[in-house]
Amino acid sequence: MSAIHRIFSFLLCATTAMLWLLANANAQSNDIKTCAILARSFTPNVPAQIKVADHLHQMIQSKIYAACLQTRGKQGASRMTAPGRPGTNPTNAGAFVTFSVPGAFVTNPTAINNLGAITGSYTDAGGVKDHSFLRTSDGTITPFDPPEATSEAVFVSFAAGINPNGTIVGFYAGTDFLVHGYLRAPNGTFTVFDPPFSVETLPTAINPDGAVTGVFFTFGSTEGHGFLRAPNGTITTFDPLGSTFTRPAAINPAGTVTGLFIDARSVWHGFLRTTDGTITEFDPVGSTQTEAVGINPAGTIVGDFSTTDGFVHGFLRAPNGAITVFDAPGSQFTLANSIDPAGNIAGSFFIAPTEPGFLRAPNGTFTVFVVGSELTNPVAINPAGTVTGGFDTFTSAVQGFVGRPKNMR
Numbered sequence: 373m374s375a376i377h378r379i380f381s382f383l384l385c386a387t388t389a390m391l392w393l394l395a396n397a398n399a400q401s402n403d404i405k406t407c408a409i410l411a412r413s414f415t416p417n418v419p420a421q422i423k424v425a426d427h428l429h430q431m432i433q434s435k436i437y438a439a440c441l442q443t444r445g446k447q448g449a450s451r452m453t454a455p456g457r458p459g460t461n462p463t464n465a466g467a468f469v470t471f472s473v474p475g476a477f478v479t480n481p482t483a484i485n486n487l488g489a490i491t492g493s494y495t496d497a498g499g500v501k502d503h504s505f506l507r508t509s510d511g512t513i514t515p516f517d518p519p520e521a522t523s524e525a526v527f528v529s530f531a532a533g534i535n536p537n538g539t540i541v542g543f544y545a546g547t548d549f550l551v552h553g554y555l556r557a558p559n560g561t562f563t564v565f566d567p568p569f570s571v572e573t574l575p576t577a578i579n580p581d582g583a584v585t586g587v588f589f590t591f592g593s594t595e596g597h598g599f600l601r602a603p604n605g606t607i608t609t610f611d612p613l614g615s616t617f618t619r620p621a622a623i624n625p626a627g628t629v630t631g632l633f634i635d636a637r638s639v640w641h642g643f644l645r646t647t648d649g650t651i652t653e654f655d656p657v658g659s660t661q662t663e664a665v666g667i668n669p670a671g672t673i674v675g676d677f678s679t680t681d682g683f684v685h686g687f688l689r690a691p692n693g694a695i696t697v698f699d700a701p702g703s704q705f706t707l708a709n710s711i712d713p714a715g716n717i718a719g720s721f722f723i724a725p726t727e728p729g730f731l732r733a734p735n736g737t738f739t740v741f742v743v744g745s746e747l748t749n750p751v752a753i754n755p756a757g758t759v760t761g762g763f764d765t766f767t768s769a770v771q772g773f774v775g776r777p778k779n780m781r
Contacts, residue, residue, distance in 0.1 A: 467775055468773045468774065468775030469511070469773065469775060470744065470772070471507060471511065471513065471771065471774070472494075472771045473494040473505050473513055473515055476494040476495060477496060477497055477499040477770075478495040478499070478762075478770040479492070479505075479762065479772040480492045480494060480495075480762055480770070480772070481507075481751060481761055481772040482533065482751060483531075483532065483533045483534045483751075484534070484752045484753070484754045484760045484774070485535060485536050486536050486754050486755045487509055487536065487538075488508075488509035488754065488756075488758055488774070489507065489508050489509055489534055489538055490506070490760050490772070490774060491506050491507070491532075491534040491540045491542075492504075492531055492772065493505070493529075494515065500526060501525075501527075501528050502526070502527050502528055502529070502530060503515055503516070503517050503529055504516050504517060504530060504531035504542055504544075505531065506534075506540060506556075507772070507774075516556065516560075517529045518544045518552075518556075518562045518564065520544070520546050520552075520564065521544040521545060521547075522545055522546060522547045525545035527545055528544060528545060529542060529543065529545070529554070530542050530543055530544070531556075532575050532576050532586070533575070533576065533577045533578040533584075534578070535578045535579060535580050535581075536580050537558060538557075538558035539555055539556065539558065539578060539582060540555070540556040540578075541553065541554070541555055541575045541577070541584050541586075542554055542575060543573055543575055550566075550570075550571050550572065551571070551572040552564050552565070552573055553565045553566060553574070553584070553586065553601075554575075555582075555584070565584075565605065565607070566588070567597075567601075567607045568607070568609070569590045569591070570588040570589065571589060571590060572588060572589040573586065574586050574588065576621055576631075577620070577621065577622045578623070579624060579627065580625050581625070581627075583600065583602055583603055583623060583627050584600070584601040584623075585598065585601070585620040585629045585631075586598075586620060587599070587619045587620065594617075595616055596617045597609050597610070597611055597618055598610045598620045598629070598631065598633075600620075600627070600629060600645075608649075610645060610649070610651065611633065612633045612641070612643045612651045612653055613653075614635050614636060615633035615634065615635065616633075616635065616636055616638075617633060617634040618631070618643075619631050619633070620645075621663075621664060621666070623667070624667045624668060624669050625669050626669070628645065628667060629644070629645040629667075630644050630664045630666070630673045631643060631664055631665075633653075639660070639661065640661040640662050641655055641662050642662045642663070642673070642689070643664070644664075644689075654693070654695070656677050656687045656695050658679050658680070659679065660677075660679060660680055661678040662677040663676055665708065665710070666708070666710045666711045666717075667711070668715065669713050670713070672688065672689065672690055672691060672711060672715060673688070673711075674688055674689075674708045674711040674717050675687055675689075676706060676707050676719075683704045683705065684705040684707065685697050685698070685699055685706055686698045686700075686706040686707070686719060687708070688711075688715075688717070698736065699721070700719075700721035700723070700730045700732075700738055700740065701723075701740070703721035704722060704723075705721060705722040706719065706721045706730075707720050709751050709752070709761075710750070710751065710752045712754065712755055713755050714734060714755075714757070715733075715734035716732065716753060716757055717731070717732040717753075718731055718750040718751075718752070718753040718759050718761075719750060720749045720750060720761075726742070726747070727749070728742045729741050729743070729748035729749065729750040729759070729761065730750075731750075731753075731759065739777045742763075743775075744763040744764065744773070748761065748763045757776050757777075758774060758775065759774070759777060760772065760774045
């Protein structure tokens with residue numbers, strides 16, 4: 373099956389899931405946690421069928437969540453706010469600027485650089501086609517797609533990361549019915565790249581020097597492999613020993629990569645790949661599934677893991693390998709998403725019936741914040757401690773936000 377056909381299958385599954393959610397709106401309308409759990413547990417019938425939460429998967433989860441909350445909004449119109457209007461949203465934990473790509477159904481930030489420029493994806497007003505965007509620190513939003521992207525696909529392009537000089541990395545559906553990686557330079561020019569024999573290239577992150585990491589698929593295979601693209605364009609592929617699926621998630625300035633891999637028993641593990649190619653596997657004690665998602669310049673890794681009781685906990689892995697487990701106050705599901713150079717961690721957690729955002733300081737204290745309503749999902753934090761992510765508005769739109777929580781250390 374071609375990459376584009378797999379994506380079509382993926383989006384068809386997502387549409388079916390959204391229709392199911394809407395058809396069962398009465399049962400879901402008073403339980404925001406159910407909406408979020410349904411979205412997070414959605415598993416498409418593509419390479420992600422092995423349950424790897426890649427950026428494309430997260431994009432569809434956002435759509436499912438938006439559909440669920442759209443119905444909740446219609447049932448509680450008195451709580452609705454105007455969609456797509458940027459502004460300041462004060463909370464008891466700081467002030468945040470909210471934004472949407474003009475006319476977008478969903479605005480899904482994925483990364484922020486040290487200057488405050490944000491990139492991500494958005495779904496058009498019809499809730500159908502997905503594209504990339506750039507939001508500069510002055511609030512200017514530029515939607516874009518690589519020139520070779522096909523407008524015939526439902527998924528057109530997706531921006532995954534941005535480095536300090538403003539270079540964006542992402543992927544797009546091409547007119548050749550393959551999925552390619554792209555680099556968008558600050559002047560708007562594009563470079564297309566693929567690992568050898570790749571039919572589906574899904575970059576996930578870029579470091580300050582322009583090194584890129586991600587996952588790729590070869591024809592007819594659902595076994596994803598890791599890759600590292602050097603600034604000069606040289607591509608190295610890799611897999612931890614025994615991996616049936618490798619998903620790099622983040623890369624730091626030194627070129628150290630972290631992510632997850634899945635073994636033959638379908639168990640997730642964290643991994644660390646250093647610049648000499650050495651790969652180290654790790655799991656917190658008691659983990660049944662481990663997902664490493666972020667790494668800072670010192671080599672400190674952040675992520676989350678599941679336990680046999682069905683709970684999800686955050687973890688911090690120090691450069692010496694020591695692992696600290698943490699949970700947001702009162703949480704049964706703590707999802708750590710990003711870590712800055714100082715060790716501040718941004719993420720979200722479930723505490724019925726809400727999913728607030730959190731910032732965990734290096735001393736272990738938590739700042740909890742909500743932007744817009746019950747769902748706040750910080751996805752990235754930059755060296756200045758500025759956080760970006762998405763939130764629901766009880767309308768047809770899911771918006772982005774950016775701000776710096778107070779009590780930063």
